[in-house]
Amino acid sequence: MKKILFLLVAVGAMFTSCNPMEDIYNELDKVENPIVGSAEYTLQDDDYTEMGLSYTSFDTEDQAKEEIPGFLETLYPFWGNGSQALVTYNLYKSNSIKSTDAYEVTDQDYQDLGFSYGNFDSPDDMEDFLVYKFPDAVRGDMVDLTYKYYSGGSTSELTNNFVLLEGWEMVREFSVEEYNDMEQSYPNFSNEDVAENNISIYLKTLYPYASSGDRIVTMYELYVSGAPNEMELIPFVYDGSNWNAISSVIESVLQFGHDGSTWVPDNTIKYALLRSDYDYMSAQLANEPGFEGPASSMGNYGNFDRREGNANYWSLEMIEQALISLLDNMDPNAEEGQKYIMTYDIYNGTNTTEDMSMIKTDGVWQRNI
Known part of the structure; x- marks a missing residue:
């Protein structure tokens, strides 16, 4: 009976108020049993503009958690406590190099991490070391790491770049000969699309026995007219047939719940x-x-x-x-x-x-x- 009576009041307000919709929203806030809804929604390009964003993506998950609740208030104005919304949005995860550093692993480092033979002997060892040595690193930080590596009965000193993206990942760089193999006259690319296409093809010749899901981070030199050349990163993942570049913009999902006052990130x-x-x-x-x-x-x-x-x-x-x-x-x-x-x-x-x-x-x- 309360709800029927409320609707009559709301209808009356439409004829007596100069701002009827505002009055309806105010009355809805007082309803003891608001509408409890559940929805899945994918943000559209115009939605990012409505939230005041310059691009059709969020820079961080925290930014999405801050901006989306207000948008949901507009999208579902009559929903209240107990409502849920599963929102798919674009998240920008930069693949650019943020900073560079160089480090040579010392005998003391090996001892501190329990490498009693004074060397690494598996791909995971270097990643474990970097997590230990650079605990404050952020996405895009790169380290030119020199270390001793045991393989095939002998120990060699190696130097490789590692970059922090989804974790610490070894970077695959290209020699002058390899640029030539990718049909480049100089040891660089002058076009990003060409670089992505040619590298994806070349990786198939480098790793003929790759398994679906394998991932490689490549780095190439990009020619810039009138300015110093830039080093660019492209992560690739193998789908069982081809190496596909991983976009900087990925789809991500957040769940929100209405707590009776507003929408909040919710893990329910x-x-x-x-x-x-x-x-x-x-x-x-x-x-x-x-x-x-x-x-x-x-x-x-x-x-x-x-x-x-x-x-x-x-x-x-x-x-x-x-x-x-x-x-x-x-x-x-x-x-x-x-x-x-x-x-x-x-x-x-x-x-x-x-x-x-x-x-x-x-x-x-x-x-x-």
């Missing part, structure tokens, strides 16, 4: 229980005092009996205990603050469902009230 996972989940919880609680009958009933019927006064009645506190046991098994390594909305089957005279919000706090699952 919605999960509907399966028949096997009821079997698992029944087995876990079958011998727990006070759960014997309800657990047996749940195992038989695949639901929670919510008829008060019934011998197999499940209170909310009991359901919480059952869901804790299930989440401990489903997601034992969940991070602190992870949320779930668990949808489970009940019988209260008819077959229907209920939801319970759960959150991991101080390392344990509990109801999120």
